[in-house]
Amino acid sequence: MEMLDSPSLACEQHRLLHDIYILLDDGDRQVLDATGLTPLEFAVLQRLHRDQGRRLTDIGTELFCVKSTITRLVDRLEAGGLVRRTPDPDDRRAQRLRLTTRGVLVRDQAIRLHSEAVERRMAVLNNEEQFLLRGLLEKLHSGLR
Amino acid sequence: MEMLDSPSLACEQHRLLHDIYILLDDGDRQVLDATGLTPLEFAVLQRLHRDQGRRLTDIGTELFCVKSTITRLVDRLEAGGLVRRTPDPDDRRAQRLRLTTRGVLVRDQAIRLHSEAVERRMAVLNNEEQFLLRGLLEKLHSGLR
DNA sequence: TATACTTGTTTGCAACTTCAACTATTCTAC
DNA sequence: GTAGAATAGTTGAAGTTGCAAACAAGTATA
Numbered sequence: 001m002e003m004l005d006s007p008s009l010a011c012e013q014h015r016l017l018h019d020i021y022i023l024l025d026d027g028d029r030q031v032l033d034a035t036g037l038t039p040l041e042f043a044v045l046q047r048l049h050r051d052q053g054r055r056l057t058d059i060g061t062e063l064f065c066v067k068s069t070i071t072r073l074v075d076r077l078e079a080g081g082l083v084r085r086t087p088d089p090d091d092r093r094a095q096r097l098r099l100t101t102r103g104v105l106v107r108d109q110a111i112r113l114h115s116e117a118v119e120r121r122m123a124v125l126n127n128e129e130q131f132l133l134r135g136l137l138e139k140l141h142s143g144l145r
Numbered sequence: 146m147e148m149l150d151s152p153s154l155a156c157e158q159h160r161l162l163h164d165i166y167i168l169l170d171d172g173d174r175q176v177l178d179a180t181g182l183t184p185l186e187f188a189v190l191q192r193l194h195r196d197q198g199r200r201l202t203d204i205g206t207e208l209f210c211v212k213s214t215i216t217r218l219v220d221r222l223e224a225g226g227l228v229r230r231t232p233d234p235d236d237r238r239a240q241r242l243r244l245t246t247r248g249v250l251v252r253d254q255a256i257r258l259h260s261e262a263v264e265r266r267m268a269v270l271n272n273e274e275q276f277l278l279r280g281l282l283e284k285l286h287s288g289l290r
Numbered sequence: 291t292a293t294a295c296t297t298g299t300t301t302g303c304a305a306c307t308t309c310a311a312c313t314a315t316t317c318t319a320c
Numbered sequence: 321g322t323a324g325a326a327t328a329g330t331t332g333a334a335g336t337t338g339c340a341a342a343c344a345a346g347t348a349t350a
Contacts, residue, residue, distance in 0.1 A: 008249075008260060008263075008264060009267075009272075009276065009279060010260070010263050010264045010266075010267035010277050011260050011263050011264075012168075012279060013265065013267060013275060013278060013282060014169060016248040016279065016282040016283060017162065017166060017169060017282065018166065018169070018170075019209075019286055020162060020282060020285060020289065021162060021163065021166035022209045023209075023286070023290065024159060024162060024163070024289070026209070026290075029248055029299090033287050035340080038336085040336090040337095045258060055298075055299095056298075056299065057297080057299080058293055062241075064167045064168075064232065065256050065337075065338085066338055066339080067194070067298075067299065067300085067335055068299085068300070068301080068337080068338070068339080069336080069338070069339095071299060071300055071301085072300090072301095072336080072337085073336085073337095087172075088298090090208055091297090091298075091345080091346070092298095092344080092345060092346085093297070093298040093299065093343095093344060093345045093346070094234045094297090094298055094299080094345095095298080095299070114179055115152075115153060115155075115156050117232070118153075118156050118159045119153060119155045119156075121289060122154075122155035122158060122159065122285075123155075123156075124284060124285055124288025124289065125148070125155075125281065125284060125285060125288075129154065129281055130154050130158060130283070131154070131210050132281060133155060133158060133278075133281045133282075133285070134154065134158050134161065135158065136270065136277060136278045136281070137158060137161040137162065137165060137278075138161060139167070139269060139274070140267075140269055140270060140278070141161055141164055141165050141269060143266075143269025143270075144165065144168040144169070144172075144266060145168065183305095183306080185306090185307095200328075200329095201328075201329065202327080202328060202329075210307080210308090211307080211308060212328075212329065212330085213307080213309080213310095213329085213330075214306080214307055214308070214330080215329090216329065216330055216331085217306080217307080217330090217331095218306085220330095221306095225303095233328090236315075236316075236327090236328075237314080237315060237316085237328095238313095238315045238316070238327070238328040238329065239313060239315090239327090239328055239329075240329070241330080256296070261293080
């Protein structure tokens with residue numbers, strides 16, 4: 001018997017969320033390509049400031065990825081002159097991460113390009129639908145954690 | 146100037162979709178771990194039948210991944226005895242992919258485990274909300290392609 | 291203070307995915 | 321029918337990520 005039950009509502013949503021993510025991520029990659037950043041690198045830059053340092057681990061947990069991923073990603077960003085590691089004055093194990101001047105520039109350009117693209121793509125839904133969707137997604141998100 | 150505009154509605158939704166995807170994918174990985182499959186391997190098995198062959202490229206485009214990814218993924222599945230490559234009678238370049246007996250078993254178990262888990266996780270939303278969400282996601286999805 | 295436990299970061303290793311180049315076959319257009 | 325383009329699949333090299341173990345430094349407990 002090869003017959004399977006038709007996929008449940010929940011599974012359909014799961015698949016839709018998956019496919020939408022793939023499409024969005026692909027779009028992000030294309031847009032960010034102009035800045036030389038991957039989506040994850042972009043996400044890290046987005047969370048940094050020029051003056052105020054952040055610890056690698058904190059960024060890692062925010063982005064749902066393990067510490068070693070951040071270590072190597074920061075290695076790349078640092079090699080590219082976008083960020084700088086500085087020792088944490090309060091905890092000698094930790095590193096504080098700050099944007100360089102160039103990092104600020106690149107980040108701001110990336111944010112501009114990215115949010116324009118996101119606006120454009122999400123414009124498939126009108127304002128009312130977007131509010132509705134956000135509400136549902138927020139509920140789902142907080143339920144999943 | 147470090148001030149940035151507060152993120153737009155569209156960007157918020159983008160971020161929510163991203164975070165939800167990460168959480169769902171992580172859950173999938175945990176559930177599927179019992180079957181030894183990655184989410185992508187599972188997705189391939191889901192699209193196969195015992196008797197009816199499918200071409201690698203078709204599966205690849207359905208799953209939004211490049212041909213070489215499918216080649217190696219199928220290498221793994223074939224080494225594990227879950228699928229079998231057979232030459233396409235109509236096109237000597239192509240390979241038809243079929244599930245083995247064991248493949249059917251593993252796939253069915255995986256589908257069972259996976260959809261149970263998905264039901265459980267999506268149950269955060271009640272039925273009405275799920276219908277609403279599906280409608281919005283479908284619209285977004287078809288708009289993004 | 292000595293001991294064990296936790297935390298922040300890095301490193302080696304393995305797995306997975308992609309890109310580009312390649313072979314073999316099929317399709318198209320003259 | 322034949323030259324050139326397109327398609328199916330594979331392969332090698334490179335990039336990204338995660339896991340486990342290491343190390344250093346902080347915290348807690350006796």
